[in-house]
Amino acid sequence: MKRRGLWDSVMFDVGGEYRLRQNNQHVPTRDDTRHDHFLLQRTRIYGDLHVDGWFRTYIEAIDATSAWENLVPRLTDENRFDALNLFGDLRIVDNDRGDLWLRGGRQELLYGNERLISPKDWINTRQTFDGVKLLWRGERWNMDAFWTRPVPQSQHVNNDRNFDHPDPNQEFYGLYMTRKDWKEHTLDLYYLRLAQYNGLIPFQNHTLGSRYEGKHEAWLWEVEGGYQFGEYGILDHSAGFYVLGAGRKLVNLAWNPVLWVYYQWASGDREPGDGIHGTFNQLFRTPHKDLGWMDMVGGQNIEDLNFRLTVTPQPEWTFILWWHIYHLQQARDALYDASGTAIRQDSTGAAGRDVGSEADLALRWTFRPRADVLFGYSHLFPGRFLLDTPGGASGRDFYYTQFSLRF
Numbered sequence: 001m002k003r004r005g006l007w008d009s010v011m012f013d014v015g016g017e018y019r020l021r022q023n024n025q026h027v028p029t030r031d032d033t034r035h036d037h038f039l040l041q042r043t044r045i046y047g048d049l050h051v052d053g054w055f056r057t058y059i060e061a062i063d064a065t066s067a068w069e070n071l072v073p074r075l076t077d078e079n080r081f082d083a084l085n086l087f088g089d090l091r092i093v094d095n096d097r098g099d100l101w102l103r104g105g106r107q108e109l110l111y112g113n114e115r116l117i118s119p120k121d122w123i124n125t126r127q128t129f130d131g132v133k134l135l136w137r138g139e140r141w142n143m144d145a146f147w148t149r150p151v152p153q154s155q156h157v158n159n160d161r162n163f164d165h166p167d168p169n170q171e172f173y174g175l176y177m178t179r180k181d182w183k184e185h186t187l188d189l190y191y192l193r194l195a196q197y198n199g200l201i202p203f204q205n206h207t208l209g210s211r212y213e214g215k216h217e218a219w220l221w222e223v224e225g226g227y228q229f230g231e232y233g234i235l236d237h238s239a240g241f242y243v244l245g246a247g248r249k250l251v252n253l254a255w256n257p258v259l260w261v262y263y264q265w266a267s268g269d270r271e272p273g274d275g276i277h278g279t280f281n282q283l284f285r286t287p288h289k290d291l292g293w294m295d296m297v298g299g300q301n302i303e304d305l306n307f308r309l310t311v312t313p314q315p316e317w318t319f320i321l322w323w324h325i326y327h328l329q330q331a332r333d334a335l336y337d338a339s340g341t342a343i344r345q346d347s348t349g350a351a352g353r354d355v356g357s358e359a360d361l362a363l364r365w366t367f368r369p370r371a372d373v374l375f376g377y378s379h380l381f382p383g384r385f386l387l388d389t390p391g392g393a394s395g396r397d398f399y400y401t402q403f404s405l406r407f
Contacts, residue, residue, distance in 0.1 A: 009052035016045040021124075021402040025294070038069035040077060040124045044084065053091070060085035064124040075153045076123040076339075080161040084108065084128050089135075098138030106130050109146070109284070111176045112188050112211050115224060115243065115299065118286035122295075125153055127284055130166040131173075140181045147173040150284070169198045172284070174207075185214035190226075194283055205230035205237050205281055220247035220260070232277035239280040241266040241299065255311040262308070264291065268301025268330030272347065279333055287338040292324045292358045294378045294398045295338035302336070302355075303327045318364045326355035328385060335385065344389045354383035356393075374402040 024037040046060035062084040066077040087105030094100075108119040108128050120127045131148025149166035156164075174192035188211040195204035209226025225242030247260035269278040282299035291297045291304055306324040313319070328335060331349035334342035359379050366372040378398040386393035 011050045013048040013050075014046070015048075015407055016043065017404065017406045018043050019402065019404045021400055023398075023400050025398040025400075026396045036070045038073070038077075039067045041065045041067070042124050046085070054094075055091070056089040058085055058087055058089075059083070062126065066124065075156045076120075076125050077156075079125040079153075079156045079164070082164050084126060098136055101135040101137070103133040103135060104131075106151070107133065107148075109148070111144075111190070113213075113222070113224065114286045114289055115211075115241075116190075116192060116207065116209070116226070116283045116285055117176075118284055118289075120284070120286045120288075122286065122288040125156060127151075127153070128164075129172065140179060142178045142180055144176045145174075146176075147171065170194070170196050182214075184216070185212070187212050188224075192283060193230075194281065201233040203230065203232045203237065203281075205232075205239075207281075207283065209241075218249040218251050220249070220258075221245060228280055235275055235277040237277045237281075239267045239278050241280050241282075255313045258310045260308040260310075262290070262304070262306050264299070264302070264304040264306070266299045266302050266329065268328060268333035270330050270332075272332060278330070279336075282336075282340055291338070292326075292378070293322075293360045293362070293376060294358055294380060294396070296335075296343075296358070296380065297324075297326055297355070298336040298338045298340050300336040300340060301329045301333040303329050303353075316366045318366075320360070320362045320364075322360040322362075324358040324360070326357065326383070328353040328355060331385075344386065344391070346385070346389050351385045351388040352383075353385065355385050356383035357381040370406040372404055374400075374404070376400050376402075 019042045021040045023040060026035040042062065042064045044060060044062050046058065049057045062079060063081050064079045066073040083106055085107055087103050087107045090102045092100050092102050106128055108126065109117045110119055111117045118127065128151045129148035130151060131146060133144055133146040136143040149168065150170050150172055151164050152167045172194045174190060176188065176190045179187040190209055192207040193204065196202055205228050207226050207228045209224065211224035213222040222243065222245040226240060228237065228239040230237040243262065243264045245260060245262040247258060250257040250259060266280040267278050280300050285299050287298045288295055291299060297304065304324055304326055306322060308320065308322045311319050331353045332347055334345035335355060337343045362374060362376040364372055364374045376399060380396040382393040382395065
């Protein structure tokens with residue numbers, strides 16, 4: 001039921017998504033034992049009510065399951081019958097310069113190219129938050145100021161059926177601004193703070209950054225970077241990241257190819273014990289989107305030179321070929337996976353910085369406007385670091401088939 005009018009000033013929308021994915025993966029971990037094949041299912045149902053342009057309430061439920069696995073399901077695989085979004089919006093300012101809205105409740109966050117804040121759609125359960133947000137929608141700028149507590153996925157154990165709760169010992173807040181009145185150009189400016197007040201190592205960090213993307217004729221580009229400072233336990237925290245990307249539409253070739261070259265850099269800890277913690281915190285990033293589909297690499301202590309080719313032989317068919325070349329930014333720091341977990345480390349640095357290369361291939365068939373099938377295959381070519389650290393690593397594979405229906 002799409003955008004039904006209940007009364008003259010009330011509109012109601014109901015929809016959702018069903019997603020089914022078969023995974024078969026053999027990827028390096030701390031002990032190199034995760035070789036598994038399993039079936040993931042996810043159903044999302046939402047209701048969206050708008051009242052006279054001044055009030056909105058949005059409710060979205062999720063049911064995520066995993067079956068037929070050889071190993072214990074990951075915390076991001078299962079979440080039974082829970083609330084993903086449950087918020088209300090109230091317009092408190094309406095004038096010629098723009099609108100100001102107040103939002104409160106459970107809500108997902110997505111900003112920029114999802115390198116720091118993302119709902120992490122690839123994982124089966126998605127990331128959400130409880131909190132409040134002010135949304136300014138003006139002629140030139142969109143501005144969001146938010147204060148939230150993350151809803152941790154560590155609650156999703158033993159086929160969890162309990163209502164998820166936010167972590168009272170974490171807070172995440174910030175200001176995100178987007179300049180939107182430049183034709184074919186976008187500028188983002190942001191300040192973000194993440195704090196954890198207990199745990200093994202309490203920390204709090206501040207991230208100041210910006211992102212700029214644009215295009216001119218057949219040329220495309222994107223630049224993003226940020227500096228991060230704060231405290232990590234008893235240590236000072238000083239870290240950063242940047243991304244450089246250039247692309248071109250090859251307009252004179254068949255199948256509408258688009259070629260991108262990216263270099264991504266995120267700092268690591270140079271000298272353990274020097275009083276400064278230098279490992280960048282990727283916050284709520286989704287590395288799956290641009291750091292490799294095997295999810296072996298996260299946005300911490302990493303250098304990634306990658307090349308991506310996209311072709312569309314028919315409007316309903318899209319093929320992507322992606323090649324990543326990975327190096328640690330600091331040899332004595334760890335390799336962190338997509339969740340930010342350290343999976344391999346040589347504290348002496350003797351294993352070097354060469355992590356290896358990853359080839360990613362994907363084919364998407366959109367056979368209906370709201371339905372598609374995605375076929376994917378990835379292969380890891382291990383470098384010296386993976387070969388020489390405990391657990392070793394020969395070539396590893398990940399392949400999957402995913403069906404998605406939106407209604």
